[in-house]
Amino acid sequence: MVTTKTYRNEFIAVIAIYANLVLVGIDNILLYSDKVFIEAGLAPDQATFATIGVFTLQLLSSAVGSKLVDRFGGFKVHVTANVMIIIAHVTYTVSQVVTPIAPTAMPYIAIFAVGLFLVAWSGGTNLASFALLGEITREPTRATAYGFAAVFFWAIAWVVGFVPPYLQIYLGAYALTIWLGCAVLFLIYVIVVIPRILRTRHLEDENQISTEMKSLNEKA
Template structure:
């Protein structure tokens, strides 16, 4: 209205709102796909540093440019830039944990990555409350806070080593051994044994590119598995909840002044669930936790839909049922699906395939997330009380896929490890024979 001296139509506002919310995922597509290519030229550590520099750039565009000019174009551009950082930084920590952590503790550390995501969501929901920094006069300060974790990482990354696999491939065994000494508490013999296992996995194994991955059956099945696991993170409706949580609660019958408190409450439960979930993943493994979480997500969608359909009959009770359903969903996703997914990814991929599989799958994830984050307002308009049933359908499909195919991919990965070991032993025997 300030620019054109006329009131924006409801239809145009809906489109602009959906674009502003979802455009971050356009940048995430670029970042997700670009990760695979950039890892050819820079280390994991350097790429993570770059993602934080990009994040700071996006914050500057939003807080300074959009904040001073009130330009929604600058806001959208800034969110796209931030999305590039998100696309890089979302899956890169999981890749790094797969290559830095000991196999016996890999599930735990992947869980820590997921818990960090939940913590960020909780902090964001608290600071974005209208009585904190979520007001029209303070929103630029709120956005600027995103610079703090990036600065902390950029400073502390000086003491973070590159992943042992990267060092082994780039600089050799001696340098990789020094990195492992920094990361492990075991005896020197244990560390050397792990280095030997890493050498067997990478020896003579070049990076598997996308063409080979699509044309070789075992790699193709693995790639499909990674894609399905990534899509399972998004197509169960998480963006519908995270990006539109206040709106969901208001539509469920909760007053606007209490909706944000309800959001903070369920996000706090989500954070606690992620802390407990990391222990569960470490104890029971990613597969069991993933299956249980998807079952809970299906239950949550059914419960929420029932609460919406039954609201006219019980208008006082159903809003609380809706809060319960959203809480169950976030607990299941954050304490289960989000943690277990990254644990399973580490179990079904190998070092030569990991960056390619993660990179292209992330590109697909963010492309789908872009659409999935754009359509919730229209789902509500056209489906009404049944707006979440589309995510219910996807959750059911993913549950079936995980139960049937993930165990097969895990067995395939275990067989590859055995094969690598046998090939290495045969090569050693041949070498000794030639020397004799």
């Protein structure tokens, strides 16, 4: 699979899309949401209610996101979701930096940022990724690409799950910037590379159909 350029490009794209699911900071939010809110200035009891609220919003966004993927396709929803994730990370980071100036208002800005992130990831990135994977892969190599990418995905997810507390200790208000950087890189990759793979796939499918039709006409 990796010796053929077309299949190799698809394989790399599959790994990138899987990695995008984890390396935009989802574990940082899902596993440490209460801690994130407490660091943002909320009291522990308020942080728990804030977590319940944004997680409920996350659930609702999944239902809406599936309709958006059906209507606009995986690529557009994926790009839009990554842009929203970038905005969420920037908003949260700014809220943390500015907290000493406006300690009362900034915790609510942080809640908004986390809510926006979860809506974008659950209703966009998570759903659009699998639609996009189906669009860029083909039957002969799809199972193999998914299998290797899944191993890579779970390995990353396991490692990344331990990282957030250390980011908070060493980076403080800038703890989410590493995920912000990853989100920007994945956004650029998807915008630049995925359309090329889709065009190549469509051209090859058209050529195959044309060849099959020509063969049928000759037999007739």
